[in-house]
Amino acid sequence: MENLLDTLGLSQSAQLLSLSPPGWGGNLLRGLANSLQIAFGAFGFGLLIGLFGAYGKLYGGPILRDLLAIYTTVIRAVPELVLILILYYVGSDLINQASVAMGYGRVEISGVVAGIWVLGVVQGAYSTEVLRGAIQAIPPGQLEAARAFGMPPLMTLRRVTIPAMMSFATPGLANLWLIATKDTALLAIVGFSELTLETRQAAGSTRAYFTFFLAAGALYLIITLFSGAFFARIEKWARRGQPSLKEGKR
Amino acid sequence: MTGWRAMLQPHRLFLMALFAGLVIWCALSLRWDWLPEYGPLALQGLWRTIWILAVTTILGFALAVPLGLAQAIGPWYLSAPARAFCTVIRGTPLLLQIWLLYYGLGSLFPQFPWIRGSELWPYLRQAWPYAVLALTLSYAGYEGEVMRGAFASVNKGQLEAARAFGMPRLTMFRRIWLPQAIRNVLPTLGGETILQLKATPLVATITVIEIYSVSSRVRSDTFIVYEPLLLLALVYMIIAGIIALAFKKIEDRVPDRPRQR
Amino acid sequence: MTLKSILTAAALGALTAGAALAHDEEVKIGIAAEPYPPFASVDASGTWVGWEIEVIGAVCEAAGLHCVLTPVAWDGIIPSLTGQQIDAIMASMSITEERMKTIDFSDAYYNTPTVVVGDKALDLDATPEGLKGKILGVQASTIHQAYAQQYFADSAEIRIYQTQDEANQDLVAGRIDATQADSIAMADFVSTDAGDCCEIKGTVADDPAILGQGVGVGVRKGDDELRASLNKGIAAILADGTHAEITSRYFKASIY
Numbered sequence: 001m002e003n004l005l006d007t008l009g010l011s012q013s014a015q016l017l018s019l020s021p022p023g024w025g026g027n028l029l030r031g032l033a034n035s036l037q038i039a040f041g042a043f044g045f046g047l048l049i050g051l052f053g054a055y056g057k058l059y060g061g062p063i064l065r066d067l068l069a070i071y072t073t074v075i076r077a078v079p080e081l082v083l084i085l086i087l088y089y090v091g092s093d094l095i096n097q098a099s100v101a102m103g104y105g106r107v108e109i110s111g112v113v114a115g116i117w118v119l120g121v122v123q124g125a126y127s128t129e130v131l132r133g134a135i136q137a138i139p140p141g142q143l144e145a146a147r148a149f150g151m152p153p154l155m156t157l158r159r160v161t162i163p164a165m166m167s168f169a170t171p172g173l174a175n176l177w178l179i180a181t182k183d184t185a186l187l188a189i190v191g192f193s194e195l196t197l198e199t200r201q202a203a204g205s206t207r208a209y210f211t212f213f214l215a216a217g218a219l220y221l222i223i224t225l226f227s228g229a230f231f232a233r234i235e236k237w238a239r240r241g242q243p244s245l246k247e248g249k250r
Numbered sequence: 251m252t253g254w255r256a257m258l259q260p261h262r263l264f265l266m267a268l269f270a271g272l273v274i275w276c277a278l279s280l281r282w283d284w285l286p287e288y289g290p291l292a293l294q295g296l297w298r299t300i301w302i303l304a305v306t307t308i309l310g311f312a313l314a315v316p317l318g319l320a321q322a323i324g325p326w327y328l329s330a331p332a333r334a335f336c337t338v339i340r341g342t343p344l345l346l347q348i349w350l351l352y353y354g355l356g357s358l359f360p361q362f363p364w365i366r367g368s369e370l371w372p373y374l375r376q377a378w379p380y381a382v383l384a385l386t387l388s389y390a391g392y393e394g395e396v397m398r399g400a401f402a403s404v405n406k407g408q409l410e411a412a413r414a415f416g417m418p419r420l421t422m423f424r425r426i427w428l429p430q431a432i433r434n435v436l437p438t439l440g441g442e443t444i445l446q447l448k449a450t451p452l453v454a455t456i457t458v459i460e461i462y463s464v465s466s467r468v469r470s471d472t473f474i475v476y477e478p479l480l481l482l483a484l485v486y487m488i489i490a491g492i493i494a495l496a497f498k499k500i501e502d503r504v505p506d507r508p509r510q511r
Numbered sequence: 512m513t514l515k516s517i518l519t520a521a522a523l524g525a526l527t528a529g530a531a532l533a534h535d536e537e538v539k540i541g542i543a544a545e546p547y548p549p550f551a552s553v554d555a556s557g558t559w560v561g562w563e564i565e566v567i568g569a570v571c572e573a574a575g576l577h578c579v580l581t582p583v584a585w586d587g588i589i590p591s592l593t594g595q596q597i598d599a600i601m602a603s604m605s606i607t608e609e610r611m612k613t614i615d616f617s618d619a620y621y622n623t624p625t626v627v628v629g630d631k632a633l634d635l636d637a638t639p640e641g642l643k644g645k646i647l648g649v650q651a652s653t654i655h656q657a658y659a660q661q662y663f664a665d666s667a668e669i670r671i672y673q674t675q676d677e678a679n680q681d682l683v684a685g686r687i688d689a690t691q692a693d694s695i696a697m698a699d700f701v702s703t704d705a706g707d708c709c710e711i712k713g714t715v716a717d718d719p720a721i722l723g724q725g726v727g728v729g730v731r732k733g734d735d736e737l738r739a740s741l742n743k744g745i746a747a748i749l750a751d752g753t754h755a756e757i758t759s760r761y762f763k764a765s766i767y
Contacts, residue, residue, distance in 0.1 A: 021554075021555045021556040022555055023555060024555050026555075026556065026557065027553070027555065027556075027557045030557060062259065062261050062262075063261045063264075063265065066261070066262065066265055067265075074483075074487065076444075077444065077448075077486060077487045077490035077491070078448070078483045078486050078487060078490075079447070079448040079449070079450070079451045079462070079486055080448060081451045081452065081462065082451065082462065082479060082482055082483055082486065083483075085479055085587070086476070086479050086480070086483065088587075089475055089476070089587075089590050089591075089594045090476070092594055092595060092596050093594045093595065096594075096595045114596075178340075178341075182342070182343040182344075183343075184343075185343035185344075185345045185346055186343075186345060188345065189345075189455070189584060190583070190584050190587055191543075191544030191545075191582055191583040191584030191585075191587065192544075193544065193582060196343060196345060196346055196349075197544060199346070200349070200545070201544075201545070201546055201552075201553045202553075202555075203353070204545070204546045204674065204676040204677070204680070205546055205548070205552055205553065205554075205555075207357060207680070207683075207705050208357070209349075209350075209353045209354045209356070209357040209680070210350070210354040210357060210358065213346060213349055213350035213353070213354050214350065214354075216346055217338075217342045217346055217347075217350065220341060220342040220343060220346065221337075221338060221341040221342055223341075224337075224340070224341030224342075225337075225341065353677065353680060356680060356681060356684035356686060357680065357683075357684065359684040359685055359686075360683055360684060360685070360708065366685055374686075375646070375685070375686045376686075377670075377686075455673055457648075457670045457671060457672060459671075463671070466586060466651065467651075467671070469586070469587075469590070469652075470586055470651055470652035470656070471657070473589055473590075473609075473610070473612070473613040475590045475593075475594075
């Protein structure tokens, strides 16, 4: 194995990427864990916003609907990088001011929470649109039937709306999850130590830019491919019992 | 949109008044004294942003057509690399791609001294060729995937008819297949272009001076944080709005597709 | 993973975030997230090392503060301080009048001259004439950017990098002809294999209004209590020889 690496001129790269301290592989994996944690939190937080947003857009009053329209339009028109900077500085400022005003003193906001908050707000706008589309695609008869049987709204949501919309929402949500994992890279710009920043530090310290950027790219790609396979299974599961659609997802 | 009457509902008027109040508050109580000094630089940056956006979408689309075609009908030795390219581009963060191209390639230069003597060196020294290349490849990767679907969904009967009339393959592609594929993707093209616009600020990290980097410059020179960012967000929203309107205009002018299915 | 459990996880995350209130005595020391050797950089095991990191530890110990290192992006480090994400900046930040309008500084804890480093093969020096027609790289939001824009912008092309590391990298690659930075970091850089291409071309003419008077700890305006205890800590490590001891392990000469 070592001979092979030597002949290919890769032994140096292998050494740099090894997991224990002379190599920087451990740092990259730690960064990856941070990235995944934030992506996961932001995706979940975004779904939560999206669910409320979709309900607001479909059943809310005129003011709520207009406000949500402004939210989704603004978020989708402004670059994530700019939003991250605005939300990052404004967010912690606001939370601190509110908490001091309520007499709690300063709130400690960890990088992970700040990252989840920032990306979650961005994801929420896209989730709102995906979930709204999915809820609209549910045959209205199903919801009417639930109401006719006197099902309370929350139970309708839990037992009818969410299961029924899953198959319509999965492709869009899979896409959003991939965007979430890739957007975590932008947090490198505000100095959060996720995969891309760890890569940049390792590359800067060792001057092996090519090696580390390629390695990080491979890690991101692995996540993408795994997620793709995972969501394909979810979609298959969500579609169980439905007639198969030959011509793709549209 | 049901015209101006919809805008005159009481709650909309209220929201608009609120919004106007917010704008006036921003104009009066926030700091804008840096604007005259940085105005010319900002205009320059804006021009650079639009220029990069235009060049990379056009080049990217030109590259997306063969990528889509190779995936839709190409033999395996063309379709496999095309698919791999799209997967890699779509599966990794653009920021990383930009850094790999700029700093990764840069780190190779010292090993090959002849590069500095070559005629390309004046361009390789600049940052913008890397920015254009990275953004072009990214757009091609995303749009190539879309074009694959677009080529595949053109009505087969029309292609068969063209072949039956003895139309040469290239003419068939140029006159029938490509126009219809483009019409198929037209509704998504506006959105993709806005996504591309939102990707442009990333090139500021490799020293390209565009509108985002001007706002960073203001922040670092004056320590004013929110005002440049808010103005920047507004600028992007206006550009995005113009793109959306322009594509809607184009879409309206293209004759409706015959109702299929 | 069902949708329900995802939602539960998100809700739990939001709750715990709200519950984590600050400990009163914890001081968050903001350092630049990008490597700046030999003052502060991450090593392969992920820990921060360097002269400044050790000084932070010594100052905090002498001042009796419980400090936590918090890496933040350099070009957002002052907004992070005013936005209360960190309580103090110890990231080789020079005390300048421009920054004093926004934040306060402790006493200085080191001071270095500013130099221009360039390709050995090129004939240039640290004057506007010497840099005529050259490309000069500087790090964003530094005194060097301010200085270069003031004095060199008319004769040279200025390129602004997010980190000094990347400017160095482009100097090695030949994309820029020279970079301006502080002399210690640069002396360290040209002594490495990578920095072999280049040499220190000269010290720039001093302008205290822009280049400042040494490096101090940045604190929020009005945070006088913290500033006082940091000053006490800095005075203590200067007096008892800790500062000199740390310096001797990194540099040949005193940098105070």
